Amino acid sequence: MNVISTHIGQPVSRIDGVAKVTGQAKYAAEPHPPGMLYGVVVNSPIARGRIETIHDAEARQIPGVIEIMTHLNRPHAALFEKSYMDGLGVPGAPYRPLHDGEIHFNGQPVAVVFAETFEAAREAAMLVRVDYERWPHNANFEVALHQKYMPSKTRSNYVPPKPRGDAAAAYALSAVKTEGRYHLAPEHHNPMEMHATTVIVEDDGTFTVWDKTQGPQAVQAYLASALSLSKDQVRVRNPYVGGAFGSGLRAVYNVFLATLAAKMLKRAVRVTLTRPQMFTHAFRPEAVMDIALGASRDGTLQSMIVKGVTDTSRFEHNMENIVIWGLINYRCPNATADYKVAPRDTYTSSDMRAPGAATGVNLLEMAIDEMAYACGMDPLAFRLHNYSDIDAMHDMPLTSKALRDAMAQGAQHFGWHDRSMIPGSMRDGRELVGWGMATGIWDAMFSPTSARARLGQDGRLHIATAASDIGTGTYTILAQTAAEAFGMPLDRIDIELGDSALPECPTEGGSWTAASAGAAVWLACHSLRTKLFAALARCKNAPSWARQDSVKLEGGALHGMNENAQDSLSLSDALSLTGQDVLEAEETAKPGLRGKISQMRKARFTHSAVFCEVRVDPELGTVRVTRLVNAVAAGRIMNPKTAASQIRGAMVMATGMALHEDSLMDERVGQFMNHNFAEYHIPAHADIPDMDVLFVNEHDDEVSPLGVKGVGEIGMCGTAAAIANAIFHATGRRERNLPITLGA
Template identity: 50%
Template sequence: MQDNPIGKPLSRVDGPLKVTGEAKYAAEYHFPGMVYGYIVSSKIAKGKIQFIDTAKAMEAEGVIAIYSHENVPKLARLDLSYKDHDAPLSGKPFRPFYTDKILFSQQPVALVIAETFEQARYAASLVQIRYLVAKHTTNFEENLGNSHKPSLNRFPIKSRGKKADKIISEGDVRLDTEYLHMYEHHNPMEMHATTVQYHDDGSLTVYDKTQGVLNSRNYLADVFKLSKKKIRVLSPFVGGAFGSGLRPQYQAFMAVMAALQLKRPVKVSLTRQQMFSFGHRPATHQRLTLGASPNAQLKAIKHVAIAETSQLEDYTENVVNWSGTLYQCNNVETNYRLVPLDIYTPLDMRAPGGATGVHALECAMDELAYKLNIDPLELRLINYAERFQDGDIPFSSKELKECYRQGAEKFGWSRRNPEPRSMKDDNQLVGWGMATGIWEAFHVPVRAHVKLSIDGKLSVSTATSDFGTGTYTIMTQTAAQLMGLPVTDVEAKLGDTNLAWAPLSGGSFTAGSVTSAIKAACDGLKKKLLKLAKKASNSPFKKLKPEQAEFNDGYMYVTGNPEIRIKLTDILQSEKTNTLEAKAFSLPNVLKQRKYARYTHSAVFVEVKVDEDLGTVHVSRVVSAVAAGKILNPKTAHSQIIGGLVWGIGMALHEDSVMDNQFGRFVNHNLAEYHIPVNADIPEMDVIFVNEHDDIVNPMGVKGLGEIGVVGTAAAVANAIFHATGKRVKKLPITLDTLL
């Protein structure tokens, strides 16, 4: 009998294609007669275009067309009201070339099409634009008083108990603290690009960088008034996205517009600088007020967050709700408001809201621990929530205590001297900090399709995305185990609108939702195989029920009696059919799930070393213990958590999109000056997967890992820095000048 693939550390099945260069990304497709687009970006943050002079640019070698608001083809349905192509926001999304108005710096204002990319780029430099400049507002900190309630709240604010201020004022120990997190940009390695192949019948094949091919297709069909059958979107490989691929970005609109107008293939790709012109983690100011009794029990929590959004839309995040979820507290008051600025709408960025809100909460808990003169881990255990207090329901599973125990033991937390500046290594101040992580465990509807061929090969497909998360691999493992086939005989297909329906990939819901759909499809295929096997005369499977049939080594056999078996390919041959297939639509069991709160948890322990003279910070050790249900692949799961930890370190120490408010522009819009962690910044990291069984969250018992690695990490770093230096820095990122 072959080993079960699920739970084994299988290397990525798409790895060889990526390391040999055979995996093609959106900008790497080429077709005969292809032309190239280069986008001209606005130099101002707010105002109007007075005129555009394209005469010199049109005379440049190779130039075919230049599009702007003055001559945009009427193919485009530019007045499209907002539809749910990404996430439920209120307002009207930005449409390229809709008017002469400038709404944010680097807004795309023209598209130059030429025979080569270099010709298009040069011609773009010749386009002359005169602007009527208006006064812009981009200073977040100066406009905190100009906030409003979100017009559409994606995450309803849940307060409970008595007014927090009253309880806190009556309490014995009070903490009132504020935190500020500035802008971050996604910066995936692959920049956004779209290549469009135009066909003689007017249909399009679109290669787009996206986290949801169906999302892109539906958007393009709506904007250009095309039948969805006329557009096929493919995105088989994505070089990182982190949320930047949730909304169709403007290069997709421009590439399709030009292809339809010119009736030839078009490629439009963004520069690294233009990647800073859309989407980012919003700047957020948070105030937390905590009240506790002398025995360290939380009496009340008040959490108020003010985040920035654009003038176009109200972008909202789940920032404050975590404060009513993570710890036992009867009185919780939360509020969330928005400050509109003259920038592009923010966008979900890995662990949106959670990375921000939990950072403030976990730093506040660390502050409170020092006020109470208690170990920060002990404070969390005293206030451990055994049940979900909003609704007083149980958790579907919760092994957070075990995360604390195993993480602390591995890290050596018991050896920590609690006194700040008490631990040293030569001239390095050593600090130990910890924090809790939490993220929701979702199950969303997904369709899957499995097909068994006469040669014993199985294909499994769905239109989901793999942007580096390992979805190809877990799809392969899941189908291989369920059908009893070696992984080498299974091929996973995704990232194509011609495949079975799947939603956007994100929010840590892909693994559990997609594999649950594959399970449903494989169960259907097994039933079909059993039905065919029963048809033969004197079949030993005549009275066999589906649950009594097992599949292994390419055979179907009777449970407990492996001698009674039949080869799967023989079943197909007996029916003289080359393939047998099954499709399934996996839906969450809402009636069952609504009785439980479903979350992933973690405990993060960090050691930092701070140069006593220079203030430089180096993260020297990290231990992250994670409870996330069933782990499908420890190898890719480990990579997911490691990636999240790197993100958390970047958030704490490195990443900062600097806004020059004089010009309303992010000035460090490149990878030379937008600092992200590099190998020298990252130590060896220990990841512990705590055993956790959950038969509520989805049929596979999988919770997802994309976000949980990030949440809590920045707080653990910040808390370690305080322990090392005695200085509590409340603005991220923490830089050496703030420590000096």
């Protein structure tokens, strides 16, 4: 858009920051309705089998215990008798909490204790004993690989790779070849706020559900379907979310159990998961990728063969786009890919920040680095040599791609030209120094979204949409958008989010909220301006200058355009003149330039170039990441301060992927063993260096109505690979398994 930005593009601090640091922001486990019961979940310690007997008599004797809900006494619900969709579209048979006595995974809820106090519920939960008939199970990924398959029905967001040329024949004839198996360990999301639900039974019998979710309307639809309720009977709220990273894309079992109990007991109920219970549902799937690359002696890629496998449960077929990224991003005449899933007796693996790409891009970029060295080329030069200006997999033009600029600016900022090509040749005292790089790519998505803008007698502008702010800064960028569109100071704008009763907005995920909700707010504000001007034009009591087409809205007031006049009118007075107490407009934003879809089908991506410095102690084998630079091409940046924060947060997570995070399975019982922050290692302050984020100028008026691409996930794509590649440069030893740990 050709406008001069006074608010959009400015590094505004988070408008919700004060509420969060002072405790005014309320999360899912914080409402305290009168008479509320506390629920504590009892989980299965086995991976597969059947419940024989539940011994709960002793637990029921604990003072304050009201009920212990199991599959034997829970009320009937529609969820138990028919298939349902829970908002994520994973094929198979979704898990149904307390459906029957069959055990599908370790950690499956088998009972929920409800009591007047949390302490009583927890004590009683520890006294519930369950006898099981144990069935054979497999939780070993290597064993599951022998049972890999392609589901007959795939996830809606899975796009089968489109092969080109004859990759096998080209590989056989290539002068330079590399091949290897690359592995990523499973990871758990571990946001600070654990999953919790507080259900309030209103006087009219409806339910207000406070839930830790990324999509209140998705949870509303899930509960309405599962419990035979109309959408008017259940309202879901999540105004603040303490991180999610994909763990809140699906309805987690606590929300169903809490709402079912509230309906049964006719009392307010809260169910909060413990940190160990956070390891009983969502996690990034374990993955292997077999990658074979062929090139000519001058470093031109001739063949790419990528085969990937990720794990899933036995009852659902979770899939991710892990094998497509190299076929999209690199010019190569012969390329093919294959993807399958491997079943284990665990809960279904799930989306985690940059699902598919965080796995596929990082493992592929490690293989690309290997090929660059095999060709005797600088890794940056090799990537530039094989650069594709189009989506090479689909032979499709792009709305924009400033990756070449990102690589150039990132390299200059990092000082890449001072790098020695020879691995192990750079030192600082006793430490080996390594410099590595990788590129990143992520979808630039847009989803139809609605927003409402309302002007009240107090002269304040109220913006409402059901979008969630999971820590990404959505409150702030929507306020900036409204301020720009309506000519209103930021401190006179109120933003309402996280409520299923608000205008429709898709679940927050995929980095589409800034583009989608931002466009909806922009349209709603402009529609409201039009309504206000039209109402004034019809108002005989309004000043003549205020009834002209040339009136200007700026600084929260109407101004005449005559340069010699000092005419102005506050918005409160303007609204009073129209005889209305409130004026509002609601609009829906759709993909394309101002809602118009381009006549030519084009691919849409965000790109990045990541540069990393590591220092390795050659005797101890310890690795320190000492510098990270990420140059990002993401269209129009709404707020460089919050956007850079998103990139840095993703880079921290990617550092965990590269060096720390590994959900360790006890295969004997099918349980993730390190289910706490003492043993599940995430990066601490000492592990994270100064991180520089550069935003490359990238004009794109086709990707979304405001030219915006999301940035929440691109920071995951390529960062772990850059770290792994830097370790190779430091040591000369190529590690193909993430995380890279002591003894690797």
